[in-house]
Amino acid sequence: MKFGSYTFLPQKANGFDFHVLRVKQETGIRLTPVQDMCSNIAVFADNVAVHNNPEWISQSSLGPAKMGNPNYNIYWDIVCATQPQHRAEQLRYITDVDRKSAAIWLNNQYFADHGHCICPRCNELWKKSGLGWLEWRRKEITDYIAQVREIVKKELVLCIQPDPMTSYERYGVNFDDLAKYADAFNVVMFSKNYATPWYWEMLARGFKKLLKKPFYISLYVFGPGDNPKDVPSTSELLNVSVRCARAGADGFLYLTEGASQIQAFQKAALKEVELRARLRNYGRKPVQEFLDFVANWEKIV
Numbered sequence: 001m002k003f004g005s006y007t008f009l010p011q012k013a014n015g016f017d018f019h020v021l022r023v024k025q026e027t028g029i030r031l032t033p034v035q036d037m038c039s040n041i042a043v044f045a046d047n048v049a050v051h052n053n054p055e056w057i058s059q060s061s062l063g064p065a066k067m068g069n070p071n072y073n074i075y076w077d078i079v080c081a082t083q084p085q086h087r088a089e090q091l092r093y094i095t096d097v098d099r100k101s102a103a104i105w106l107n108n109q110y111f112a113d114h115g116h117c118i119c120p121r122c123n124e125l126w127k128k129s130g131l132g133w134l135e136w137r138r139k140e141i142t143d144y145i146a147q148v149r150e151i152v153k154k155e156l157v158l159c160i161q162p163d164p165m166t167s168y169e170r171y172g173v174n175f176d177d178l179a180k181y182a183d184a185f186n187v188v189m190f191s192k193n194y195a196t197p198w199y200w201e202m203l204a205r206g207f208k209k210l211l212k213k214p215f216y217i218s219l220y221v222f223g224p225g226d227n228p229k230d231v232p233s234t235s236e237l238l239n240v241s242v243r244c245a246r247a248g249a250d251g252f253l254y255l256t257e258g259a260s261q262i263q264a265f266q267k268a269a270l271k272e273v274e275l276r277a278r279l280r281n282y283g284r285k286p287v288q289e290f291l292d293f294v295a296n297w298e299k300i301v
């Protein structure tokens, strides 16, 4: 089992196997890659690209993939996944970032959501393909990821949404297709609370059954600008990690703004002595491995 920090700032917290930096966020803001950190890149979610090229936005009969369209859980502006200039620019960008960092972790490398995209170009590409609508979308995504694989020389980790059932219909994502190109998956299970850990455990079990490559689970600890009252409690984070560990997750990442919030989480986790003792009973090897990892923080915080 491997453990990573997942941060918005180029800071490496102690006590982790690797560090993932959000080099290009969905806002479109780009940071300088760091040679010994993995680079996380949001591909089609890109507020800057849509701001500069409003006609690139992904379209649907329920409106565009624009932040605030209540028909979808869309928190950013998302470029149509077949937009050729954006695709090409992202490939050049990923090539450059790959050279300057430890690994490439992509997210938003798929269609915005169900019903996307129906722009004139997508309609034309679909009709020319001779495929059904959903199969055409799948082919667009898989072919693009094959191109990404060609250029990424280091480890390639692909993010998937926490939806084991309908990722194909919503995003054009076929897990078996992507497993051919990914070294691992990252299931993003971000939430402001984990009060119902059994649901997260169920999702982890679903992914364990479906995915043909190892998968990490990313959990939300403390984002930029968060009120400490609104973030998950340490006990929830320990509980949900243990539940997902016993369900077969191959590793965990913890999302914070920077290293100081990771350290605060580590200190708080060490204080949860009784809870950690109780969680020892929740399962064998993977659970013990996770709890040993937390206990090891004693040496560094």
Ligand SMILES: [Zn+2]
Binding pocket: 058, 059, 080, 081, 082, 083, 117, 118, 119, 120, 121, 122
């Ligand atoms: Zn389109």
